[in-house]
Amino acid sequence: MPDLNMAQAINRTLSAEMRRDDSIVLLGEDVGALGGLFGTTEGLLDEFGELRVIDAPTGEGGVIGTAVGMALYGLRPVTELQFADFVWPGFEHIVSEMARIRYRSGGQYACPLVLRLPYGGGVGGGMYQSQSPEAYFCHTPGLVVAAPSDPTDAAGMLRAALRGDDPVVFLEPKSLYQDCRASVDDDHIVPLGEARVRRQGTDVSVFAYGSTVPVALAAADAAAGSGIQTDVVDLRTLLPLDIATVLSSIAKTGRAVIVAESPTYCGFGAELSATLSERALLHLEAPVERVAGFDVPFPHVHEDDYLPSKRRVVAAIERVANF
Amino acid sequence: MGELLTVLADDVEAIERNVGDLSDADLTALYESLVVTRVVDERCARLQQSGRIGFWIPSGTSAAVSAGAARAFEDGDWLYPSYRDVGAFLVRGGSIEQLFAQVLSSRDDLARGRQLPGHATLPAGRFVSVSGPLATQIQHAAGTALAMKLRHDPHAVLALFGAAATDQASFQIGLSTAARHAAPVVFVCRCPSTSLASLAMAHGVNPVSVDGTDMLAVYTAARSAREAALAGAGPTLIEAVVPAGTAALEPAVRLRPYLEHRGVWDAGREDEFSRRCEERVAAAVAAAESAGPPAADTMFDDVWAQRPWMLQEQSRKLRRLKDES
Numbered sequence: 013m014p015d016l017n018m019a020q021a022i023n024r025t026l027s028a029e030m031r032r033d034d035s036i037v038l039l040g041e042d043v044g045a046l047g048g049l050f051g052t053t054e055g056l057l058d059e060f061g062e063l064r065v066i067d068a069p070t071g072e073g074g075v076i077g078t079a080v081g082m083a084l085y086g087l088r089p090v091t092e093l094q095f096a097d098f099v100w101p102g103f104e105h106i107v108s109e110m111a112r113i114r115y116r117s118g119g120q121y122a123c124p125l126v127l128r129l130p131y132g133g134g135v136g137g138g139m140y141q142s143q144s145p146e147a148y149f150c151h152t153p154g155l156v157v158a159a160p161s162d163p164t165d166a167a168g169m170l171r172a173a174l175r176g177d178d179p180v181v182f183l184e185p186k187s188l189y190q191d192c193r194a195s196v197d198d199d200h201i202v203p204l205g206e207a208r209v210r211r212q213g214t215d216v217s218v219f220a221y222g223s224t225v226p227v228a229l230a231a232a233d234a235a236a237g238s239g240i241q242t243d244v245v246d247l248r249t250l251l252p253l254d255i256a257t258v259l260s261s262i263a264k265t266g267r268a269v270i271v272a273e274s275p276t277y278c279g280f281g282a283e284l285s286a287t288l289s290e291r292a293l294l295h296l297e298a299p300v301e302r303v304a305g306f307d308v309p310f311p312h313v314h315e316d317d318y319l320p321s322k323r324r325v326v327a328a329i330e331r332v333a334n335f
Numbered sequence: 336m337g338e339l340l341t342v343l344a345d346d347v348e349a350i351e352r353n354v355g356d357l358s359d360a361d362l363t364a365l366y367e368s369l370v371v372t373r374v375v376d377e378r379c380a381r382l383q384q385s386g387r388i389g390f391w392i393p394s395g396t397s398a399a400v401s402a403g404a405a406r407a408f409e410d411g412d413w414l415y416p417s418y419r420d421v422g423a424f425l426v427r428g429g430s431i432e433q434l435f436a437q438v439l440s441s442r443d444d445l446a447r448g449r450q451l452p453g454h455a456t457l458p459a460g461r462f463v464s465v466s467g468p469l470a471t472q473i474q475h476a477a478g479t480a481l482a483m484k485l486r487h488d489p490h491a492v493l494a495l496f497g498a499a500a501t502d503q504a505s506f507q508i509g510l511s512t513a514a515r516h517a518a519p520v521v522f523v524c525r526c527p528s529t530s531l532a533s534l535a536m537a538h539g540v541n542p543v544s545v546d547g548t549d550m551l552a553v554y555t556a557a558r559s560a561r562e563a564a565l566a567g568a569g570p571t572l573i574e575a576v577v578p579a580g581t582a583a584l585e586p587a588v589r590l591r592p593y594l595e596h597r598g599v600w601d602a603g604r605e606d607e608f609s610r611r612c613e614e615r616v617a618a619a620v621a622a623a624e625s626a627g628p629p630a631a632d633t634m635f636d637d638v639w640a641q642r643p644w645m646l647q648e649q650s651r652k653l654r655r656l657k658d659e660s
Contacts, residue, residue: 037485069511073474080475081476081477084475108468109475116450116466117446118445118456119637121464154638
């Protein structure tokens with residue numbers, strides 16, 4: 013069980029699963045010779061050859077539409093885009109085709125495609141290399157939307173996606189690709205739809221996913237210094253949400269802070285907040301707070317002011333704790 | 336239409352050189368598909384007028400293109416149709432009963448009443464579920480053909496679409512993707528006039544223009560294109576030209592003399608087949624209407640492989656609502 017960073021964990025999982033299942037093929041911009049813009053497919057062209065590791069042209073609509081046709085045939089295509097921000101030309105194929113073919117064919121066809129999207133800020137990418145598009149996908153029945161926050165989960169969740177029967181939008185927080193190292197086991201599976209409590213606490217629940225999990229954990233450490241014990245729930249899968257873990261945390265704390273990078277308005281936090289008010293009202297001791305991006309296009313020079321920072325999360329934890 | 340490939344304009348010997356592989360039964364079945372499509376169109380127009388269905392796009396003169404092209408493909412080949420492809424549906428083994436189960440959203444519809452009339456699914460015939468958005472199936476066809484190539488599957492793919500699809504980005508991307516990989520796919524576009532040859536060539540796709548009212552020309556062109564694609568010569572775009580204003584009966588009128596010459600068709604058989612077809616369609620409509628729709632709860636199936644918790648809850652909620660009413 014080697015210690016790997018997230019990019020290496022994804023690379024190792026792709027390689028292991030491709031050896032196990034010859035229906036898995038990779039296609040995307042620079043996934044072959046370059047080994048992926050973030051190195052997640054390094055060495056796979058050499059190992060599996062150009063029939064299974066296909067350098068696609070830069071038209072994202074083309075990559076995704078082609079992958080849908082491959083998945084319908086019975087392959088398990090994995091498409092990697094350079095940045096989640098470039099997904100929009102393929103949006104029609106994701107929403108109208110990939111997500112819906114099982115339904116519109118009465119279950120006669122399936123589209124088990126894994127769409128890997130490096131997402132999020134923190135890398136100085138400006139408005140077109142930093143976005144968090146999860147809310148668009150979470151509004152689409154038929155998709156599974158997942159965002160890991162560390163190397164172990166990235167491997168385990170990707171393995172689950174590659175062995176599952178539903179199309180998966182797999183959001184990889186690119187600021188965390190090299191963030192930390194953790195052990196990666198080639199048999200480890202993290203079922204999609206299961207959250208993970210990363211830190212136990214009884215005063216405030218902090219719900220985070222993907223890139224905001226390290227921020228939430230750091231904020232929880234800081235809040236502990238002022239005597240507030242925080243339950244940090246890494247949601248991991250946003251669609252379908254692990255409602256049981258969410259409700260058990262709020263039943264314990266009665267106070268919630270939701271942390272996301274995407275714009276606040278109609279973001280995933282809105283769904284989670286509504287869910288808490290519908291299902292946990294009598295547990296709630298304070299308004300549910302969202303610490304998210306502002307409702308502006310992702311800024312460039314003001315990126316640090318836009319992103320949910322430890323300081324903003326700590327302030328929100330203190331506000332709900334002292335409400 | 337001097338530039339268009341035709342077969343039925345030639346003398347009988349020339350026709351037979353072109354379609355010598357088609358038996359009497361094959362030719363009769365092709366002709367019959369035109370009759371069935373016409374009867375289906377007429378019946379569906381009446382169903383729409385009487386409000387029993389909300390939507391019908393007739394196959395009309397496209398019938399010869401759809402069935403003629405589909406007939407050039409083998410079992411194991413894949414078809415990506417559009418919503419004017421009743422002809423291809425029939426050629427791929429779809430029945431009149433299945434068709435009306437879909438049109439009328441009966442409980443026997445394979446797609447469980449989820450799509451508008453004409454958006455059929457026929458997995459047994461590798462006839463992929465028809466999509467609403469135009470041209471997306473062109474890319475999927477290219478993807479499936481690429482997958483076949485990767486898997487060394489000795490089959491080919493047919494994508495059928497209308498001229499409006501050629502305005503979409505998916506058309507251009509599908510063509511260029513197929514050409515880049517020399518994927519075994521044939522694109523067939525129903526067009527009012529020739530306009531696509533230079534576009535096809537720009538993408539590296541072989542262009543062919545045929546008379547779309549000449550069913551045997553469409554068949555011949557599709558068969559050659561399929562063989563070329565399987566031989567690694569790359570994809571072909573067949574533009575099947577059916578000029579605006581062409582009478583719906585034109586393809587049948589053109590094909591019938593040759594069948595009469597072969598002694599496999601005549602006015603008596605036409606009357607008899609049309610009558611039986613009308614009866615079968617009427618029975619299929621009655622059966623679909625009496626079967627009724629699928630249970631409302633099936634709405635929650637097939638969204639994901641399994642129903643997640645929110646669909647389980649919503650299903651219970653709907654059941655309570657219906658129980659109360």
